[in-house]
Amino acid sequence: MIFRQLFEPLSSTYTYLLGCEETGLALLIDPVIASMERDLKELQRLGLKLAYSVETHVHADHITAALELKKKVGSKIAAPAAEQLSCADTSLEESKPFQVGSIVLNPLHTPGHTSGHFAYLFNDRIFTGDALLIEGCGRTDFQQGDADALYQSVREKLFSLPEDTLVYPAHDYKDRHVSTIAQEKKRNPRLGGDRTLEEFREIMANLNLPYPKFIDYAVPGNKQCGVCPPNLPENLGKYCQQMTESAQG
Template structure:
């Protein structure tokens, strides 16, 4: 398998490129609209054809590149079927593998950050989106989030994976790139270290996080698979423009 971890610094989002060496087919997990030129250049450099994009959930902090990538490459759009988005070509459900060439991506429904959040499992790697971050997790106070549901998702599905399973999160804000299930079980201050459900709920209730600054623009755009809103404030134009620099992780 061909694998690349790409980083978009404005929203600190990781995009993952997975390619089948036998067929040259590829998927981009959680592409970001202002980094599609980078993604297309990487696909071309590797000699890969984009078969589909795949989002873990309906993002609130950036706009997906799914629609623009489809327009430019003819790829299909895959996303959680629970969202019932008319623009989606492949509705992802748990228990039904998503084939990309010879690769078979397993979908795990991991609600809590949002009610339709999915993680994706392929070989030694699990792509956890915002459900499980390195030493953290996504917030649970909007988009039908639930601390109790997230706790059950992580402990019942992600922490049930082998300790050596590599964890590739949807974001990191401190320059880290990868963890493991064993490390998160041992070190994660919110969900690991033997935390109980009650302790986790107390931690999440006490975060008192500010209202997401981009959510009112991102959610409508992402329900259309990646349309930048016309009313985007000037200070947020970079979220939809072409990024001149986007370091790779």
């Protein structure tokens, strides 16, 4: 298996490239339109053909590259069934493995950041999207966010995985790359240790994070698998993806 962790600095988003050495097929988890050309160059350098873009959820801080990748190289789009994206070629469901070549992702429904959020388990690692970040978690104050649901998703589902499972999140704002389930169970200040649901509710209710600056453009665009809204301000329009910083958690 070929694996690359790729970083987009504007939204501090990690995109994950997984490639099958036997078939030459690959998938990208959470590709960002700002970094599409970089990702295509990396695929070409590795001699891989992109088969699928895979989304963890409808993002609020960037435009996904899924649709443009489909137009450019013929890749398909896979997204959580719970997000109800009519533009997706494949709707992913929990307990139904998703396979590209020798790569088999096991989807886990992890609502809370958004109601349709999914994480993907692959062998010794879990791609947690915005549900579980390194020593943090995604916001729960928009897109049908629910602190109770996120607490259950992390504590009951993700924290039940083997402790040496590698945690690869969709974002990190402190130049960190990977964690483990054991580390998050011990050190996550929001969800680790003996943190109660009541305490977590209070933490999330008092984050006082600013309204995401790109959400009003990103969400409708990403519900179409990566369309730049026609009302995008001129200063954002040239590349579609250019935006100001918009921390998600």
